[in-house]
Amino acid sequence: MKYEAVIGLEVHVQLDTKSKMFTRVGTGFGKPPNTLTNPVVLGLPGALPVMNLEAIEKSVKVGLLLGCKIAPICKWDRKNYFYPDMPKNYQISQFDQPICEGGEVEIEMPGESPAVMGSHRKVELTRIHLEEDVGKLTHYETDSLVDYNRAGCPLLEIVSEPDLFSPDEVFAYLTSLRNSLVSAGISDCDMEKGQLRCDANISVRPVGTKALGTKVEIKNLNTISGVRNGVEYEIKRQTQAMLEGEKIVQETRRWNPDQRYTTPMRTKEMAHDYRYFPDPDLMPVKIEQQWIDRIQKELPEKPFDKQRRYQSEMSLPYSSTSALCGDRPLCEYFEQAAAHTNVPAKVANWVVNDLLRELAQNNDQTDSKAETVTLDNCKISPQALAELISLIEEGTISNNVAKELFPEMFSSGKSAKELVKIKGLEMKSDGDEIEGLCAGAISKDPDAADKFRGGKEGAINALKGAVMKATRGQANPKLVDETLRRLLSS
Amino acid sequence: MESSLLTSATAAELINLLKGGSVSSVEITQAFIQRIQAVDQKVHAFLHLDEEDMINQAKSSDQRRAQGKSFGQLDGIPVGLKDVISAEGQPLTAASKILENYISPYDATVTRKLKEAGAVIGGRLNLDEFAMGSSTENSAYGPTRNPWNLDCVPGGSSGGSSAAVAAREIPLSLGSDTGGSIRQPASLCGVVGMKPTYGMVSRYGLAAFASSLDQIGPFAQTVEDAALLLEIISGHDPLDSTSYPSNVPSYSNELKVPLEPCKLGLPQEFFGEGMDEEVRKSIDLVIEFYKSKGFEMIELSLPTTDLSIPVYYVIATAEASSNLARYDGIRYTSRSERATNAIDVYAKSRGEGFGEEVKRRCILGAYALSSGYYDAYYLRAQKTRTLIRKDFDQAFKQVDAILTPTSPTPAFKFGDKSEDPISMYLSDIYTISTNLAGLPGISVPCGFSQSGLPIGMQLIGQALNESKLLSIAHVYDQEHKYGRKAPSL
Numbered sequence: 001m002k003y004e005a006v007i008g009l010e011v012h013v014q015l016d017t018k019s020k021m022f023t024r025v026g027t028g029f030g031k032p033p034n035t036l037t038n039p040v041v042l043g044l045p046g047a048l049p050v051m052n053l054e055a056i057e058k059s060v061k062v063g064l065l066l067g068c069k070i071a072p073i074c075k076w077d078r079k080n081y082f083y084p085d086m087p088k089n090y091q092i093s094q095f096d097q098p099i100c101e102g103g104e105v106e107i108e109m110p111g112e113s114p115a116v117m118g119s120h121r122k123v124e125l126t127r128i129h130l131e132e133d134v135g136k137l138t139h140y141e142t143d144s145l146v147d148y149n150r151a152g153c154p155l156l157e158i159v160s161e162p163d164l165f166s167p168d169e170v171f172a173y174l175t176s177l178r179n180s181l182v183s184a185g186i187s188d189c190d191m192e193k194g195q196l197r198c199d200a201n202i203s204v205r206p207v208g209t210k211a212l213g214t215k216v217e218i219k220n221l222n223t224i225s226g227v228r229n230g231v232e233y234e235i236k237r238q239t240q241a242m243l244e245g246e247k248i249v250q251e252t253r254r255w256n257p258d259q260r261y262t263t264p265m266r267t268k269e270m271a272h273d274y275r276y277f278p279d280p281d282l283m284p285v286k287i288e289q290q291w292i293d294r295i296q297k298e299l300p301e302k303p304f305d306k307q308r309r310y311q312s313e314m315s316l317p318y319s320s321t322s323a324l325c326g327d328r329p330l331c332e333y334f335e336q337a338a339a340h341t342n343v344p345a346k347v348a349n350w351v352v353n354d355l356l357r358e359l360a361q362n363n364d365q366t367d368s369k370a371e372t373v374t375l376d377n378c379k380i381s382p383q384a385l386a387e388l389i390s391l392i393e394e395g396t397i398s399n400n401v402a403k404e405l406f407p408e409m410f411s412s413g414k415s416a417k418e419l420v421k422i423k424g425l426e427m428k429s430d431g432d433e434i435e436g437l438c439a440g441a442i443s444k445d446p447d448a449a450d451k452f453r454g455g456k457e458g459a460i461n462a463l464k465g466a467v468m469k470a471t472r473g474q475a476n477p478k479l480v481d482e483t484l485r486r487l488l489s490s
Numbered sequence: 491m492e493s494s495l496l497t498s499a500t501a502a503e504l505i506n507l508l509k510g511g512s513v514s515s516v517e518i519t520q521a522f523i524q525r526i527q528a529v530d531q532k533v534h535a536f537l538h539l540d541e542e543d544m545i546n547q548a549k550s551s552d553q554r555r556a557q558g559k560s561f562g563q564l565d566g567i568p569v570g571l572k573d574v575i576s577a578e579g580q581p582l583t584a585a586s587k588i589l590e591n592y593i594s595p596y597d598a599t600v601t602r603k604l605k606e607a608g609a610v611i612g613g614r615l616n617l618d619e620f621a622m623g624s625s626t627e628n629s630a631y632g633p634t635r636n637p638w639n640l641d642c643v644p645g646g647s648s649g650g651s652s653a654a655v656a657a658r659e660i661p662l663s664l665g666s667d668t669g670g671s672i673r674q675p676a677s678l679c680g681v682v683g684m685k686p687t688y689g690m691v692s693r694y695g696l697a698a699f700a701s702s703l704d705q706i707g708p709f710a711q712t713v714e715d716a717a718l719l720l721e722i723i724s725g726h727d728p729l730d731s732t733s734y735p736s737n738v739p740s741y742s743n744e745l746k747v748p749l750e751p752c753k754l755g756l757p758q759e760f761f762g763e764g765m766d767e768e769v770r771k772s773i774d775l776v777i778e779f780y781k782s783k784g785f786e787m788i789e790l791s792l793p794t795t796d797l798s799i800p801v802y803y804v805i806a807t808a809e810a811s812s813n814l815a816r817y818d819g820i821r822y823t824s825r826s827e828r829a830t831n832a833i834d835v836y837a838k839s840r841g842e843g844f845g846e847e848v849k850r851r852c853i854l855g856a857y858a859l860s861s862g863y864y865d866a867y868y869l870r871a872q873k874t875r876t877l878i879r880k881d882f883d884q885a886f887k888q889v890d891a892i893l894t895p896t897s898p899t900p901a902f903k904f905g906d907k908s909e910d911p912i913s914m915y916l917s918d919i920y921t922i923s924t925n926l927a928g929l930p931g932i933s934v935p936c937g938f939s940q941s942g943l944p945i946g947m948q949l950i951g952q953a954l955n956e957s958k959l960l961s962i963a964h965v966y967d968q969e970h971k972y973g974r975k976a977p978s979l
Contacts, residue, residue, distance in 0.1 A: 038596075039595065039596050042821065042822075043816045044576075044594070044595070044596070044822070045574070045576065045582055045584065045589070045592070045594070045697035045698075045816075046574075046575075046576045046582075046594075046598055046693075046694065046695040046696050046697050046698070047694070047695075048693060048694050048729060048730050048731065049731065050728065050729060050730075050731050051731065078812050080811075080812050080815060080856075080859070082815065082818065082836050084820050084832065087816065087821070088815065088816045089815035089816055089818055090812050090815055273860055273861050275811075275812070275856060275859035275860060275861070275864075276859075276864075277808060277812070277859050277864070277868060280700075280701035280702035280732075280809055281698075281701050281731060281732065282731050282732075283731050283732060
């Protein structure tokens with residue numbers, strides 16, 4: 001019998017807010033342990049929570065972005081359980097009235113090649129709710145240390161329906177979700193910093209059946225590749241067990257990334273009774289339609305919508321759009337540059353190839369003291385890139401010259417026009433001069449000339465190269481091509 | 491000035507003395523410290539007293555006054571705090587062993603307001619552990635004794651706060667009231683005690699017992715003093731989401747406006763079985779007094795009254811079971827030395843650190859919230875709570891305030907009820923519904939039993955209308971002044 005996997009994901013995303021969920025203390029990663037605390041974060045006697053408006057606003061934004069129904073009332077519940085990473089031994093969360101319900105995440109599966117668009121599908125969401133994060137425990141041989149810097153940070157839990165069917169789909173889902181959230185400024189979604197965490201509910205069933213099998217929850221999937229590997233392992237484990245006639249136990253298992261297997265953590269019988277009840281310290285908050293409307297208006301374009309627009313309105317090739325669309329600042333850069341030219345596809349090509357390469361090289365080489373270069377402090381402005389491309393389009397410089405100028409523009413901040421002027425790099429388009437050079441090249445390399453005349457098209461390149469060399473690349477390539485062909489055919 | 495004259499004075503009188511320059515805050519503070527040293531071995535109202543800190547605060551107050559920069563009415567007047575209200579640098583034990591070594595690193599909002607008003611914050615006052623009880627017998631540090639009869643309880647849970655004012659160890663104090671914990675001890679000790687409308691006074695910095703019921707309020711010898719203290723501590727607090735965004739009038743000034751006689755309600759359910767005869771006689775005299783002043787007495791019914799105790803013990807314990815989870819032996823609470831693993835740290839630290847009543851309520855509350863029982867207990871209690879509130883809404887369509895006894899009996903002897911939780915719970919029978927409905931209530935001394943124990947009456951007012959409630963109480967208090975009588979110690 002063949003088996004298929006059914007997977008649902010619970011994704012925790014730390015919202016990028018100035019202060020914590022229920023108090024004014026700031027948020028941040030990498031600060032000395034227990035410095036982002038106060039009586040509320042530490043759960044001291046008498047401390048009370050007060051809601052963070054920015055966290056609600058960002059949650060509504062996520063809901064709208066993913067097409068969810070936004071709850072008219074934002075209500076808080078206490079989830080009670082004892083664990084040392086929780087200062088109050090209850091977590092303020094949302095139980096029966098999540099802030100968002102329904103919604104979907106559009107995913108794209110890999111195409112035949114990176115240049116070909118893959119198939120798209122929408123994965124259904126169950127709910128999204130807001131809660132406070134807990135602290136971070138580090139275990140040593142005999143002791144454990146806890147850092148409450150992360151405790152009380154706003155955390156969004158995005159729960160999907162059991163609507164994913166392979167590790168590749170899980171990967172595509174997380175990638176898409178992360179792109180949407182990062183580009184909307186919700187979170188940096190850096191898994192290494194714990195800003196995005198994922199638990200997977202996995203079950204297997206015989207292909208062709210509808211009923212869901214017994215689900216197993218996998219925790220500790222801390223990297224995107226970890227999620228893919230962990231899910232893949234667990235599907236194999238369950239499938240093997242089914243084939244051998246074993247019964248799958250409803251339980252929670254931990255993924256061990258180094259040994260690459262899952263181990264049991266707790267069974268259903270050991271599951272907590274969280275004793276949820278409405279938090280009496282917090283008043284429910286009404287989410288007015290006007291507020292939702294305002295957030296809706298300010299909503300950024302979704303990455304896949306943008307990709308479709310670039311393809312249809314700007315005729316960008318798929319490969320460029322897929323490189324651009326996961327990165328909102330890059331898209332903004334591109335759009336600003338493209339607005340100054342009428343060749344958006346060429347602009348996109350420069351952005352995803354040359355600009356990204358320079359950024360990557362620069363940041364690989366620079367020592368830790370030097371400032372990393374980002375789009376914000378990049379010395380080539382979108383206008384400067386547009387100018388460079390316009391110089392090519394106008395025939396002032398050749399593409400090769402432009403490729404040479406680009407790194408210099410990147411490091412010096414000088415404009416393309418300036419550099420062309422200083423270096424005398426304008427393209428040579430004087431017909432007589434070019435004709436003289438072409439004639440000279442033919443006479444110096446009669447072999448190549450003969451081969452071309454004999455039908456070997458590629459032989460012309462040697463002659464072109466000679467002319468280019470003689471002009472240090474400044475000869476107008478189009479004119480050189482025309483002139484050579486004319487001379488060779490006469 | 492003789493120190494006993496200072497300690498027997500009301501806050502209003504002390505304010506006048508300070509204004510007249512005939513006495514300094516340091517002299518006042520020293521007089522009370524001496525009084526505490528003289529009588530607190532008998533009363534045991536104080537769990538902690540930082541004399542040096544009090545004198546320093548008093549010195550600052552005197553300096554401000556000398557420079558004409560006094561902060562306000564209460565500048566230089568000592569105020570004691572129930573040991574569940576945070577004050578920076580001071581211990582906060584909640585009368586529990588589990589918080590034996592905890593020092594609060596921050597001020598409660600009421601503490602901050604008192605400091606901004608220049609009050610001399612003095613002393614940590616005894617209570618039933620985590621405010622759970624009606625006699626202070628549940629304090630881990632030994633009970634407080636009733637200054638009128640040392641064999642009797644002072645009431646609770648704010649028994650230290652009421653006894654300290656009654657024993658003239660402090661002119662003013664703050665307590666907290668979850669089901670009667672201010673009004674019942676005020677009644678048993680013969681002082682004025684008031685629970686404001688839920689949300690009038692910030693709970694920020696009050697170690698929570700039951701969040702939806704807890705409210706901080708004043709103790710004093712007179713209604714006038716209580717009004718003075720209440721107007722300082724009331725008002726919206728951005729740190730407490732349950733605090734009302736309303737403006738606070740000057741209650742003490744409003745008392746000076748003569749009150750037109752109005753309508754008082756007498757709920758029949760409060761005047762039935764279980765009420766002590768002497769209490770009944772005292773209340774009858776109160777009724778006669780108000781009638782003589784032109785007030786109209788209206789008999790009415792609050793049919794859900796008998797549900798208030800069961801509803802209370804579901805909601806309060808449920809909230810407490812969650813609120814007290816933070817006392818776990820991990821961070822600032824005492825850790826059991828017998829603990830050998832993580833679960834042990836919780837179980838043994840809490841097992842050793844909490845008293846019997848606290849454990850009983852945590853277990854009751856956790857049970858009421860358990861899956862499968864939530865609907866039958868917690869949800870049902872919340873629905874019933876709404877009915878209780880509606881009863882009061884109905885009543886206040888007919889009357890301006892409701893008059894009842896505060897407690898069914900005068901102070902009882904130690905041990906009388908401590909072995910029987912239910913009979914102890916019943917001593918709050920007249921006060922609990924006020925908390926469930928979120929209404930303001932005040933207990934005013936209205937006489938003494940033949941054995942010399944104080945008796946108190948309760949007035950329940952409309953939400954957010956503490957002015958009216960205080961004025962009605964003041965009409966009686968200014969002519970009787972039972973709270974001015976001091977016990978001999």
